[in-house]
Amino acid sequence: xxxxxxxxxxxxxxxxxxxxxxxxxxxxxxxxxxxxxxxxxxxxxxxxxxxxxxxxxxxxxxxxxxxxxxxxxxxxxxxxxxxxxxxxxxxxxxxxxxxxxxxxxxxxxxxxxxxxxxxxxxxxxxxxxxxxxxxxxxxxxxxxxxxxxxxxxxxxxxxxxxxxxxxxxxxxxxxxxxxxxxxxxxxxxxxxxxxxxxxxxxxxxxxxxxxxxxxxxxxxxxxxxxxxxxxxxxxxxxxxxxxxxxx
Ligand SMILES: [Zn+2]
Numbered sequence: 715x716x717x718x719x720x721x722x723x724x725x726x727x728x729x730x731x732x733x734x735x736x737x738x739x740x741x742x743x744x745x746x747x748x749x750x751x752x753x754x755x756x757x758x759x760x761x762x763x764x765x766x767x768x769x770x771x772x773x774x775x776x777x778x779x780x781x782x783x784x785x786x787x788x789x790x791x792x793x794x795x796x797x798x799x800x801x802x803x804x805x806x807x808x809x810x811x812x813x814x815x816x817x818x819x820x821x822x823x824x825x826x827x828x829x830x831x832x833x834x835x836x837x838x839x840x841x842x843x844x845x846x847x848x849x850x851x852x853x854x855x856x857x858x859x860x861x862x863x864x865x866x867x868x869x870x871x872x873x874x875x876x877x878x879x880x881x882x883x884x885x886x887x888x889x890x891x892x893x894x895x896x897x898x899x900x901x902x903x904x905x906x907x908x909x910x911x912x913x914x915x916x917x918x919x920x921x922x923x924x925x926x927x928x929x930x931x932x933x934x935x936x937x938x939x940x941x942x943x944x945x946x947x948x949x950x951x952x953x954x955x956x957x958x959x960x961x
Pocket of ligand 1: 750751752753754755770771772773774
């Protein structure tokens with residue numbers, strides 16, 4: 715059906731859909747059954763997408779996005795008004811404007827190929843000096859990177875002592891499994907859950923961070939949010955954990 719709609723009409727349809735969502739789903743933050751911390755709105759319901767993740771109808775934040783945003787707000791000094799150098803890898807669109815406003819001109823978005831980023835960057839060969847960034851945010855990137863150990867080492871290298879990195883990966887296996895010989899997208903989909911994933915991580919992922927010399931805390935939603943907030947933000951096991959790293 716979607717391919718029958720002329721391209722020229724699509725922006726208008728998107729605007730109409732958003733208006734519909736605003737009227738039907740959005741409520742005052744305090745009185746609504748649900749709450750999206752990323753765009754600070756109350757919601758009557760979530761939009762359910764494949765694999766049953768729930769996204770905000772306004773900002774499209776997923777469960778892991780909402781957990782990360784709440785973590786940044788509640789458990790880091792990112793919004794204290796101080797300017798910082800921040801590296802945001804494979805940036806979540808709904809975070810960009812607010813993070814840029816929070817940290818100032820030192821905010822950098824980076825990706826290997828994506829067109830709408832400030833710099834193109836290979837995460838295994840980061841073009842910045844040692845101890846350069848105060849903050850690094852890297853969510854659901856490492857499972858795409860063949861040499862993730864080198865990528866983690868690079869993140870550690872460019873992170874300032876006293877700074878912090880917030881890392882998220884999907885933990886979906888009992889133990890990490892990878893096989894570089896598997897390059898067929900259908901096999902990757904079958905074994906790793908997505909055509910462009912190169913491994914599945916288990917809880918032993920934390921060892922890879924520690925092996926790179928980082929101090930790591932694994933933080934779950936229940937470590938810093940109450941049951942009511944977890945329910946209202948609809949954070950389930952799909953939101954995963956935060957790996958909070960310092961050096
Ligand atoms: Zn939202």
